[in-house]
Amino acid sequence: MVHMDDHLRISDNERLTAMSSLASHFTEGRLDTVEFDERTLAASQAKTRGDLRPLFADLPGQLEGALTGTGSTGPAPREPELDAELEQVRARGARVETWDGIIGSVTLAAFLILMFAVNVSWAWVVWPLMGVVVMIPRLINHFSDSDEKTYKELKKAEEEARKVRLQRATKRLKELEEG
Known part of the structure; x- marks a missing residue:
């Protein structure tokens, strides 16, 4: 330097x-x-x-x-144990969130194509299938319901704190x- x-x-x-x-x-x-x-x-x-x-x-x-x-x-630095645990939840949550967006987009595209382009009357079946498919990233990433709740709370708290600090x-x- x-x-x-x-x-x-x-x-x-x-x-x-x-x-x-x-x-x-x-x-x-x-x-x-x-x-x-x-x-x-x-x-x-x-x-x-x-x-x-x-x-x-x-x-x-x-x-x-x-x-x-x-x-x-x-x-900012934090306690190593807490930091490691939060980073794991944050990383798994971000991966699951990304996959949820991809799965939702593919499901919507499949529905629209089946319903309007191919004129299939049973196109609605993609929606219940999406409910099953969104579980796969959660299982692969070992992302439990409590992890999801923690991830959402962590994300909300970080957004609120950042918003307040930016305003200040x-x-x-x-x-x-x-x-």
């Missing part, structure tokens, strides 16, 4: 880039609201790269990543631009 001279003065664009990077870290849950507010205020008042460096010292990509746009934007980050960036 190339070391940046901490004594060089920064531009308004670099300040905005740094604040946007902090907003990304905030929306991904690495910073809480107080830390985000403090760091974006400090970034808006920074004169040199050295003023920005401490704001990114404990974040993936650090200052260089923030100013070049190459900083990590992966998920957007509001804070607007405040700093106006101020």
Whole structure:
């Protein structure tokens, strides 16, 4: 990684880039609201790269990543056991969700083709067959009803938390631009 001279003065664009990077870290849950507010205020008042460096010292990509746009934007670290279990449920859930979409699309296409193109009166039979076929990805992926419930709750919680953080980050960036 190339070391940046901490004594060089920064531009308004670099300040905005740094604040946007902090907003990304905030929306991904690495910073809480107080830390985000403090760091974006400090970034808006920074004169040199050295003023920005401490704001990114404990974040993936650090200052260089923030100013070049190459900083990590992966998920925040968690407890290894919990992280592994959640990742397994998330991965299995995503696979099952993908297969559900494929099976639903194929079923709809088969129904429409049988009903309208071939004019088969028993085309309705594809719908009960779909109910059976959607069980196959669940069995293959060992995806139980409790896993499905956990996956849906996890997905909903992540979407809600991200939405709140994005709204807060957007509001804070607007405040700093106006101020």
